[in-house]
Amino acid sequence: MSVLGTLVRQLLRFGLYAGFQVLVVGQLPPLLGLGWCFLYLGFVLFLPLGTPISLQLLLGFGIGLAMDISYDTGGLHAAAAVLLAYLRPWVLRLLTPRDGYDAQDTVNVHQMGWQWFLVYLLLLVSIHHAAYFFLELGSFQHPLRTLARVGVSILFTSTALLIVQLLFSPVRRKRS
Amino acid sequence: MRNLIAFLLRFQGVMLFVLLEVVSLFLFVTNSSYQRAAFFNSANTYAGTLMARRTQVTDYFRLGELNKQLLADNAQLRQQLYPPDFARREADSLPVGRDTLGHLIYRHLRPDPSQALASAAGQAAAPTGKPRPAAPRPDTLLLGGAKLATRDVAYPLVPARVLNNSLRAVDNYLTLSVGTADGVQPGLGVLSANGVVGQVKSASAHYATVFSLLHSKMAIAAKIKRDGTFGSVKWPGEDYSHALLDYIPRQNRLAVGDSVVTSGYNAIFPEGVFVGTVESFVKEPDKNFWTVNVRLGVDFSRLTYVYVVHNRPRTERDSLEAALTAPEPTPAKAAKPTTPPNRPRR
Secondary structure, three states, rough: HHHHHHHHHHHHHHHHHHHHHHOOOOHHOOOOEEEEEOOOHHHOOOOOOOOOOHHHHHHHHHHHHHHHHHHOOOOOOHHHHHHHHHHHHEEEEEHOOOOHHHHOOOOHHHHHHHHHHHHHHHHHHHHHHHHHHHHHHOOOHHHHHHHHHHHEEEEEEEHHHHHHHHHHHHHHHOOO | OHHHHHHHHOHHHHHHHHHHHHHHHHHHHHHHHHHHHOOHHOOOOHHHHHHHHHHHHHOOOHHHHHHHHHHHHHHHHHHOOOOOOOHOOOEEEEEEEOOOOOOEEEEEOOOOOOHHHHHHHHOOOOOOOOOOOOOOOOOOEEEOOOEEEEOOOOOEEEEEEEEOOOOOOOOOOOOOOOOOOOOOOOOOOEOOOOOEEEEEEEEEOEEEEEEOOOOOOEEEEEEEOOOOOOEEEOOOOOOOOOEEOOEEEOOOOOOOOOOOEEEEOOOOOOOOOOOEEEEEEEEOOOOOOOEEEEEEEHHHHOOOOOEEEEOOOOOHHHHHHHHOOOOOHHHHHHHHOOOOOOOOOO
């Protein structure tokens, strides 16, 4: 795909994720009164595998700041999203399949398999949510309650992102 | 030089990461202060417009509920137009003492009815049969239990629609559909019909961001209505329907159901605006004050219409208090006349 095509495609994804988060998902009532859905993380999590690290960080910062502006959190979403974007290559390296990534590989539940995908998703979402909620509190005052919020939110976000994957990712024959 | 460039390229990820984290944490930490451009919050034009559109759409799905709320508010206001039967009655005499025989002495507050009739007859028929002028229309609005002037041109109550409202965060904010063009300034109080909502944080031309009462740094000067004990209402987090009332001395008596109203000490809200009712209170062994749990009057989960309130003496008071506390008042500020903030365009 040409550079321009990629750029337009990613801009479109940015708009869709941010718009859907602000207009629809953010308005959903919290799950069990605790959890919240961070659907916009899908934008960073499902970026192409070969994205340069600086670009990933900038995109993470961008979408985080967009959320901060919508939800009046200053830089909270941005800080957590930048952390997520920074750790993504590490997790990808950690989960490298035996024969390395193919050129066409993307973060896709059909291509990479359920096990790979779930580990990838849960690991990064957990790190992000733990960072987000403890940073928001600014202390470790109410550990149990905050952990409960983290846990329920992980469940909520992961389920939503899994649904996004199943609905919109192209089905291709699994690598043998 | 080449080495330097190579170094920068090699560690670009780490350095950019640290830089962006520092920027976002700086934005996060300074978020609660007023000295921020309205761009980095939801009062900015793009976010505000987006949320206004969203509200337009979602409102269609809750028109019934909105109408019911407005109806309840209207009923409450209308009730003030119909005062109870005894509201216009006044005592015609007061006991002022006893005479030597022990009989009460009354002083008539008004001329005797018979005398009044006689004098009226004496003055004859100049205003014959003219009905008494109707009672003036009410010029105050009862809002959260406190009377506020409705027809004060210089300081109007600004009605606003809540566009965005968060409950789940540690620090919650609201976005309102009014801005500086409507006369809203940072620092003004925000009320709803059921009580105190918050304080304006920043305002752009058409939108404003508000510190909700559900904010960790928000404290409202309050008092118990029954005996006037002063305290401070703070939100401890977690539950959006309850807050804590601090600084009520242990020797004071409390009762479940006491009204807590604003004291007017911090000049954001007028005195006597309803905050909530005392729900429970405990004495904790290591504290000098009661721990009072207050049930908030406002249901933050269904906040739709609110009012931004100007408090008249605020400018004057603030400048006076600033002059008292500041060691050397800056001449520019001291000489500044206490003019009202921007008049709304109407």
